[in-house]
Amino acid sequence: AQSVAQPEDQVNVAEGNPLTVKCTYSVSGNPYLFWYVQYPNRGLQFLLKYITGDNLVKGSYGFEAEFNKSQTSFHLKKPSALVSDSALYFCAVRDSPNSGYALNFGKGTSLLVTP
Amino acid sequence: GAVVSQHPSWVICKSGTSVKIECRSLDFQATTMFWYRQFPKQSLMLMATSNEGSKATYEQGVEKDKFLINHASLTLSTLTVTSAHPEDSSFYICSATGTSGSPDTQYFGPGTRLTVL
Numbered sequence: 001a002q003s004v005a006q007p008e009d010q011v012n013v014a015e016g017n018p019l020t021v022k023c024t025y026s027v028s029g030n031p032y033l034f035w036y037v038q039y040p041n042r043g044l045q046f047l048l049k050y051i052t053g054d055n056l057v058k059g060s061y062g063f064e065a066e067f068n069k070s071q072t073s074f075h076l077k078k079p080s081a082l083v084s085d086s087a088l089y090f091c092a093v094r095d096s097p098n099s100g101y102a103l104n105f106g107k108g109t110s111l112l113v114t115p
Numbered sequence: 116g117a118v119v120s121q122h123p124s125w126v127i128c129k130s131g132t133s134v135k136i137e138c139r140s141l142d143f144q145a146t147t148m149f150w151y152r153q154f155p156k157q158s159l160m161l162m163a164t165s166n167e168g169s170k171a172t173y174e175q176g177v178e179k180d181k182f183l184i185n186h187a188s189l190t191l192s193t194l195t196v197t198s199a200h201p202e203d204s205s206f207y208i209c210s211a212t213g214t215s216g217s218p219d220t221q222y223f224g225p226g227t228r229l230t231v232l
Contacts, residue, residue: 036223043121043208044159044223090158102149103210103221105158 006106021076023091034092121224138209144189145211
């Protein structure tokens with residue numbers, strides 16, 4: 001079964017500093033990895049995905065993630081954090097590139113950016 | 116593009132009543148819709164997958180007679196919580212994939228908060 005792990009419940013970072021939200025994956029074949037963000041009482045917003053191609057994936061709102069096959073990681077990064085980035089971040093993996101398959105989500109990491 | 120809406124955004128009901136939640140793809144045809152449930156400060160748990168015109172596929176442990184899913188058109192899926200009880204109180208989120216946006220990405224609705232008294 002495909003799964004992802006987010007080892008940190010919460011990440012705190014000062015505004016203007018770089019941020020990293022960690023995600024590791026476990027898959028039996030090729031991983032199809034996603035990052036979503038959730039603001040309070042809202043649904044999930046798509047940030048970025050890795051299906052194939054370049055290991056460095058750029059997404060929405062200045063976020064990027066690096067796919068590292070040797071470390072089975074897909075960490076989310078941003079060079080300079082904003083207070084408005086404070087939210088709940090989910091890493092997810094899918095069994096197939098086919099969008100008809102459901103996503104398996106990590107437990108989520110709460111990001112708090114302080115002024 | 117690729118906008119998914121849910122209605123209502125929140126609902127409060129009495130124990131024993133049924134509640135219907137709608138999930139609509141506004142600007143694309145959703146061939147597949149997913150229903151998730153999220154408890155406070157927890158991750159999303161997949162409840163069921165529905166393809167237009169077909170019966171939904173439920174995840175293990177999800178009662179199909181309690182959580183009725185209908186995907187009658189390419190733009191609408193409904194989740195009906197029948198005979199709701201307080202333990203059904205949760206945040207229900209749908210997502211859709213289909214003919215718009217990126218074909219390998221799920222687009223999520225804003226969620227519906229159900230509170231059963």
